[in-house]
Amino acid sequence: MSGPQVVPKPLLAVLKGERQSVPPMWLMRQAGRYLPEYRALRARKGGFLELVYDSAAAAEVTIQPLRRFGFDGAILFSDILIVPYAMGQDLWFEAGEGPRLAPILAETDLGALKPDFGRFEAVYETVRQVKAALDPAVTFLGFAGSPWTVATYMVAGQGSKDQGAARRLAYGDPARFGAIIDAIAEATVVYLDGQIRAGVEAVQLFDSWAGSLAPLQFERWVIEPNARIVEKVKALHPDVPVIGFPKGAGAKLADYARGTGVDAVGVDETVDPHWADRALPEGLPVQGNLDPLALIAGGEAVEQAVDTIRAAFANRPHIMNLGHGILPDTPIDHVAALISYVRERETA
Ligand code: CP3
Secondary structure, eight states, rough: OOOOOOOHHHHHHHHHHHHOOSSSOOOOOOOSSSSSHHHHHHHHHOSHHHHHHHHHHHHHHHHHHHHHHOEEEOOOOOTTTHHHTTTTEEEEEEEETTEEEOOTTSOOGGGOOOOOOGGHHHHHHHHHHHHHHTTSSSEEEEEEEEEEHHHHHHHHHSSSOOOOHHHHHHHHOOHHHHHHHHHHHHHHHHHHHHHHTTTEEEEEEETTTTTGGGGHHIIIIIIIIHHHHHHHHHHHHHTEEEEEEETTTTTGGHHHHHHOOOEEEEETTOOOHHHHHHHSSSOOOOOEEOHHHHHHHHHHHHHHHHHHHHHHTTTTTTEEEEEOOOOOOOHHHHHHHHHHHHHTTTOO
């Protein structure tokens, strides 16, 4: 007689602090435009939000990169801007440009937004469908944007080079900006709790614009709200690891790791991995930090970067990933070659 078979999940094991001789691997933005099967489905659905709100299609997009490459992790197909959408802000995607939100300008009252957390339900349904179809060795990751990064879009109504509108509001009217941050943090806890209850096994907080803040602002708008989210998610789900990805944090990376209480930290490609290894708490799992442009170049550029990263993180739990999202013009062959290169070698 045998009990239920327990299938090892290497990525989840690393997130729980276990070092692996071959680092498990997934790529940020692995479901997306570099894949012809994604572009075909996206064209059939007509728009990005249509794809997100069709749970069967979104589940299919989540699984597409797994089928092709056999990654160790699947990341839910959705977007960080679903949170402001559920907070009541209009959201649409301009063809060939990117997301647009009706901007929260200084004169608009946050209280005028009518939250509708029912807008999360289709995403939870995507999670359930992916969960039912996923290979049990694969770790299923949910995600949300961090309050600062989400606020930069909510305030400006779109992406911007220097996040100037949000940075100005944060200095000019910190009480008002703080209310926006708090409202995002609250909605984010609801959203992550829902994703976890529907079946994701770990979550990542994307703070893609963390790098634009001065140190005191970083403490207040990055570390503090992420710490609050981590604490609340942990209170509800103590065993679900949280990955924090403060892109561009640079020298503030160690303060971020200690200050937020995340279980693992994502490192972007501008950080020297040997420095990160010295600066981060011993034993803390790290994820990263291959340059997405090296992956476009392929060949020796990738192999050299992979060797350096693995040597630097040889003594701690490590997840191989990019330093930021995979770019749409990445050759698919280069992704397959990266996976083979990583899996054919064991760390000493
Ligand atoms: O990682 C994955 O594969 C899962 C899905 C995912 C998407 N967006 C799908 C998407 C994730 C994790 C995100 C996160 C996201 N979205 C971030 C944080 C990470 C980062 O890259 O910095 C940000 C800032 C956004 C906001 C956003 N969504 C922008 C700026 C854009 C347009 C430009 C771009 O990068 O594509 C999107 C659209 C978007 N989100 C697409 C995808 C696959 C492309 C939509 C299309 O098909 O046209």
